[in-house]
Amino acid sequence: xxxxxxxxxxxxxxxxxxxxxxxxxxxxxxxxxxxxxxxxxxxxxxxxxxxxxxxxxxxxxxxxxxxxxxxxxxxxxxxxxxxxxxxxxxxxxxxxxxxxxxxxxxxxxxxxxxxxxxxxxxxxxxxxxxxxxxxxxxxxxxxxxxxxxxxxxxxxxxxxxxxxxxxxxxxxxxxxxxxxxxxxxxxxxxxxxxxxxxxxxxxxxxxxxxxxxxxxxxxxxxxxxxxxxxxxxxxxxxxxxxxxxxxxxxxxxxxxxxxxxxxxxxxxxxxxxxxxxxxxxxxxxxxxxxxxxxxxxxxxxxxxxxxxxxxxxxxxxxxxxx
Amino acid sequence: xxxxxxxxxxxxxxxxxxxxxxxxxxxxxxxxxxxxxxxxxxxxxxxxxxxxxxxxxxxxxxxxxxxxxxxxxxxxxxxxxxxxxxxxxxxxxxxxxxxxxxxxxxxxxxxxxxxxxxxxxxxxxxxxxxxxxxxxxxxxxxxxxxxxxxxxxxxxxxxxxxxxxxxxxxxxxxxxxxxxxxxxxxxxxxxxxxxxxxxxxxxxxxxxxxxxxxxxxxxxxxxxxxxxxxxxxxxxxxxxxxxxxxxxxxxxxxxxxxxxxxxxxxxxxxxxxxxxxxxxxxxxxxxxxxxxxxxxxxxxxxxxxxxxxxxxxxxxxxxxxx
Numbered sequence: 001x002x003x004x005x006x007x008x009x010x011x012x013x014x015x016x017x018x019x020x021x022x023x024x025x026x027x028x029x030x031x032x033x034x035x036x037x038x039x040x041x042x043x044x045x046x047x048x049x050x051x052x053x054x055x056x057x058x059x060x061x062x063x064x065x066x067x068x069x070x071x072x073x074x075x076x077x078x079x080x081x082x083x084x085x086x087x088x089x090x091x092x093x094x095x096x097x098x099x100x101x102x103x104x105x106x107x108x109x110x111x112x113x114x115x116x117x118x119x120x121x122x123x124x125x126x127x128x129x130x131x132x133x134x135x136x137x138x139x140x141x142x143x144x145x146x147x148x149x150x151x152x153x154x155x156x157x158x159x160x161x162x163x164x165x166x167x168x169x170x171x172x173x174x175x176x177x178x179x180x181x182x183x184x185x186x187x188x189x190x191x192x193x194x195x196x197x198x199x200x201x202x203x204x205x206x207x208x209x210x211x212x213x214x215x216x217x218x219x220x221x222x223x224x225x226x227x228x229x230x231x232x233x234x235x236x237x238x239x240x241x242x243x244x245x246x247x248x249x250x251x252x253x254x255x256x257x258x259x260x261x262x263x264x265x266x267x268x269x270x271x272x273x274x275x276x277x278x279x280x281x282x283x284x285x286x287x288x289x290x291x292x293x294x295x296x297x298x299x300x301x302x303x304x305x306x307x308x309x310x311x312x313x314x315x316x317x318x319x320x321x322x
Numbered sequence: 323x324x325x326x327x328x329x330x331x332x333x334x335x336x337x338x339x340x341x342x343x344x345x346x347x348x349x350x351x352x353x354x355x356x357x358x359x360x361x362x363x364x365x366x367x368x369x370x371x372x373x374x375x376x377x378x379x380x381x382x383x384x385x386x387x388x389x390x391x392x393x394x395x396x397x398x399x400x401x402x403x404x405x406x407x408x409x410x411x412x413x414x415x416x417x418x419x420x421x422x423x424x425x426x427x428x429x430x431x432x433x434x435x436x437x438x439x440x441x442x443x444x445x446x447x448x449x450x451x452x453x454x455x456x457x458x459x460x461x462x463x464x465x466x467x468x469x470x471x472x473x474x475x476x477x478x479x480x481x482x483x484x485x486x487x488x489x490x491x492x493x494x495x496x497x498x499x500x501x502x503x504x505x506x507x508x509x510x511x512x513x514x515x516x517x518x519x520x521x522x523x524x525x526x527x528x529x530x531x532x533x534x535x536x537x538x539x540x541x542x543x544x545x546x547x548x549x550x551x552x553x554x555x556x557x558x559x560x561x562x563x564x565x566x567x568x569x570x571x572x573x574x575x576x577x578x579x580x581x582x583x584x585x586x587x588x589x590x591x592x593x594x595x596x597x598x599x600x601x602x603x604x605x606x607x608x609x610x611x612x613x614x615x616x617x618x619x620x621x622x623x624x625x626x627x628x629x630x631x632x633x634x635x636x637x638x639x640x641x642x643x644x
Contacts, residue, residue, distance in 0.1 A: 074608040081607040129475045143574075145472050145479075152467075152576025153451045156609045159573040164566055164604070166489045167505075176569070176604040183489075244486055247498070251481040252465075252574075254474025282486070282498040285403040286396040287478045 004061035006315060007054050008308025010110055010301075011035075011047060011069045013085040013137060017301065018050040020058040021308040025121065027301075029057040040087045048100055062103050066311030068110035068303040069093070070140060075155025078107050084138065084173040106307075106314040111140025112149065112158045113306030114261055114298065119144045120309060122297035123259045131255045132296070133160055133245070134262035135271075138173070139181040143253065161185070165244055184241040186217040186264055193220055193234050203230035221267045232270060239271040243278025250283040250291050261296030268295060326383035328637060329376050330630025332432055332623075333357075333369060333391045335407040335459060339623065340372040342380040343630040347443065349623075351379040362409045370422055384425050388633030390432035390625040391415070392462060397477025400429050406460065406495040428629075428636040433462025434471065434480045435628030436583055436620065441466045442631060444619035445581045453577045454618070455482055455567070456584035457593075460495070461503040465575065483507070487566055506563040508539040508586055514556050515542055525552035543589045554592060561593040565600025572605040572613050583618030590617060 005020040005028070016033040031053040037043040047067070055062050071080035071088060078094020080086075098105040108116075115124075115132040124130035128147045134140040139161030143150040150157045161181035162174050169178025170191075182188060193205065193215050204223050209215055223231035246258050260272060276293050283291075298305060327342040327350070338355040353375040359365040369389070377384055393402035393410060400416020402408075420427040437446075437454040446452035450469045456462045461483030465472040472479045483503035484496050491500025492513075504510060515527065515537050526545050531537055545553035568580050582594060598615050605613075620627060 072606050072608060081611075129479075145467050145474075146470060148468060150467050150575065152609065153578040153612050154576060154608050156606075157451075157467075157574065157576035159606060159609075162573040162606060163485070163570040164487050167487055167500075167566060168490070174606055178489075244489060248485040248570075249574075251484040252479065252571075253472065254476060254479040256475040284394050284478075284481060284484060284496055286394060286476050287474065287481075289403075290475050 002060045004063045005058050006063050006308055006311040007051055007065045008304045008306070008311060009047060009051060009065065009067040010303035010307055011043075011067060011086065012110070012303070013070065016047055016050045017304045018054045019304055019308065020054050020060070021305070021312070023312060025305060025309060025312070027305075029054050037086055040091050043087060044096060047097070051101065064104040064106060064311040064315035065097065065101055066106045066108070066113070066307035066309070066314070067097065068108055068113040068307040068310075070110050070138070072156045072159065073107055073109060075151065078105075081156070082174070104315060106310050108307065108310050109140065109142070109156075109158060110303040110306075112142035113310050114140075114296070114302035115142025115144065115158070115259070115306070116149055117298055117302055117306040117309050118259050118261065118296055119149070122302075123294050124257045127257045129253065129255045130257045130259060131160070131249050131253060132259040132261060133242070134302075135185055135242070135260065135264035136262040137186050139185050139245075140262070145253065160245060160249060163245060163248060165241075165248065180241070180245040184238050184245060188241070189217050189220060189234060189238050189264070190215060192237055204228040205230040205234075217264055218266070221264070221270075224267060224270050235267050235270045236274045238264075239274030240278050242271065243275035244282065246275055246293060247279045247283040247288075250279060250287045254287040255291055258291060258293045259296050260293065261298070261302055263300070265295045324382045326385045327380050328385050328630055328633040329373055329387045330626045330628070330633060331369060331373060331387065331389040332625035332629055333365075333389060333408065334432070334625075335392065338369055338372045339626045340376045341626055341630065342376050342382070343627070343634070345634060347627060347631060347634070349627075351376050359408055362413050365409060366418065369419070373423065386426045386428060386633040386637035387419065387423055388428045388430070388435070388629035388631070388636070389419065390430055390435040390629040390632075392432050392460070394478045394481065395429055395431055397473065400427075403478070404496070426637060428632050430629065430632050431462065431464070431478075431480060432625040432628075434464035435632050436618070436624035437464025437466065437480070437581070437628070438471055439620055439624055439628040439631050440581050440583065440618055441471070444624075445616050446579045449579045451575065451577045452579045452581060453482070453571050453575060454581040454583060455564070456624075457507060457564070457582060457586035458584040459508050461507050461567075462584070467575065482567060482571060485567060485570060487563075487570065502563070502567040506560050506567060510563070511539050511542060511556060511560050511586070512537060514559055526550040527552040539586055540588070543586070546589060546592050557589050557592045558596045560586075561596030562600050564593065565597035566604065568597055568615060569601045569605040569610070572601060572609045576609040577613055580613060580615045581618050582615065583620070583624055585622070587617045
């Protein structure tokens, strides 16, 4: 009889990824749903259908399901209390999913779960004190202190993207202004790109925009890698602002490693080197001198794998296998 | 034969406080030195003389000495790596003191040690996830997560005062700009008070300044308590900025309690209520809804008592007594 499994699910703004893993976090089956989410009912059905597809393919006992969502979650209730990009705020998400699936369900913040997997198996493996930032449309994150994931009082710790760094800055989806996310995310990149394009007409970036191509983080990254000056300048600006946020975290938490993940880390050193320069200039010794700023090991599957790991930990399967 | 003791010392910018305590943190003798510190040698002698005075008065076996200083300290070496207000940067402080005293010496950041004592015996007692900010000339702090003091990779965690919240803000003693400390400390209070005084000629604050009195945080606090409008306005402004910093910490760490200590907390609700309002407006649920923002229990002896507790913990005396 095959060993039992857990399922991990990552619910993003535009897609749902699910997989089953064994106790060693090896993935066996995957399911993907493109998910415009017009209502919470439709989104819940979409998530369930991905989970059922994987469960049916696995043909093994299902111990638990872990689900990562881009939300502040109250772990006492399993209710997302704030989700900027999904219709889940106030929905009794954990209880509904557990009832529909008939197994224990563990729900966590997607970026915090990505931090869990980077700490256990990735770029922060074996590091007692680490911080992660995930840079996509917004900025998420997670903290590991003294070898353990930081949950906080009700499980909602780990939102470096909503740290105000510019008290007079742009408005943020969270209702505040000048959050790190407004200055250093993919959304900020697109905004700055428009300004940069106006300043540098003779660039590939300007030509791409003039020809009607949509200016995405991926395109800016590609052009920056190709050496386009305007694209590189925008990426360096975003990297410097990222460095400002990291300097705050370095002064506050004195981590050994800061892991940068999410789609934007495809820019690699074009993003990370300006960030390191700012940390050297603005953070305090000895913390600034011991910290390494590195890219994540896991890419777009980090949230899904972290959710699976959260379910393994929660169901006791990881401990049993270790 | 009397039980052995430890000595705790708080080294501030203008004075040195020392005391001996038993394993239950009861204070038996105190020593005070007013300390203009023109050089590291003079300062070391001043600190030693305070310790020796207490040691001689105690007439008991001395197990260890704990010393709190306003500095980022590398716990691997016991060397202060950054001290804005004392001539100790780069001095092998822990080793020198241990050699001169002949007992183990434990050195920590003063505000982090104040956090330790507030967590063990004060306003954050029994709270697993707490943050402290100490508001004096600058802003210090400390973090407790999952019931334990957060040390970070080399023991330098806990500098909320050097979190940039205004990227275009005033220059900071740390070399950065727009740190929380530049906006919400006693130094910021004095600066804002000058602006406020210009705007409100018909105030007690303006009259006090015109009569040549030095405008200190204590005076502004006293006038604010007396109902002077200009003094209250300045205090409310500082409180709102404090709230901005606390909102960042709430989003990042989801603490149950934020303890505000240091000299400025004498302003009480005049400072804390504006801070709470900003946290309600700018931090995210569920974290903002569970956090309590409270004044410290221990006043100007918090650093000294924390240093004694650090020495008790380090020497194993606290565990033996508990």
